[in-house]
Amino acid sequence: MLVEIDLLPKKQARNVTVPIVIAISIVLALIVTISLFIFQSTLNKEISEVESELTVVSQLREAKEVNMRSPQQTTSAQKLETTVQWAESYPTEMVPILNHLVGLLPDRGLVQNFSYNEDSSVNVAVQFDSSRDAAYYLNHLNESDYFKEVNLSSISTTNLQNEENNDVLPRYVGQYSIILNKEYAKEQQGQEDEE
Structure with missing residues (x-):
């Protein structure tokens, strides 16, 4: 039997925990330093914005205070001018225009809906017995001097039932x-006011 004798000294295992702990501490210190730097820069930006x-x-407040201290000087001429501008921009009286619209209707035409907008536009829904009556009414509206522009937006049929014999009578509704x-x-x- 042979006995092996190792006369070489055994190598001691290197202790790697200390360098790993040091490396991790350095990385953590760098991360904390960078995050603190970023936080400080964003905080400084927010402070400068505020x-x-x-x-x-404060400048707006000072300007308002100056405006409040100085008295508002409006002359009677300025007041008169603003009153005249208001009167000129006041919407026109609708009763004569509505009477004119009704006067142009065919014999069996009925106004179902009338709406006036401040931009001098009118939307009218009118019921007729035939589609010819809708065209007749459109022609008369276009010939009238009261209106700059007239459009027939849509025409639709509605069926009304007569109670006596249940016949279906179509009615046409035109949107102008x-x-x-x-x-x-x-x-x-x-001219009417003068008369």
């Missing part, structure tokens, strides 16, 4: 978009 908003608000001629309407109102 300070700039504060200066703007009308732009008023305000100048002509005001002239007509002025």
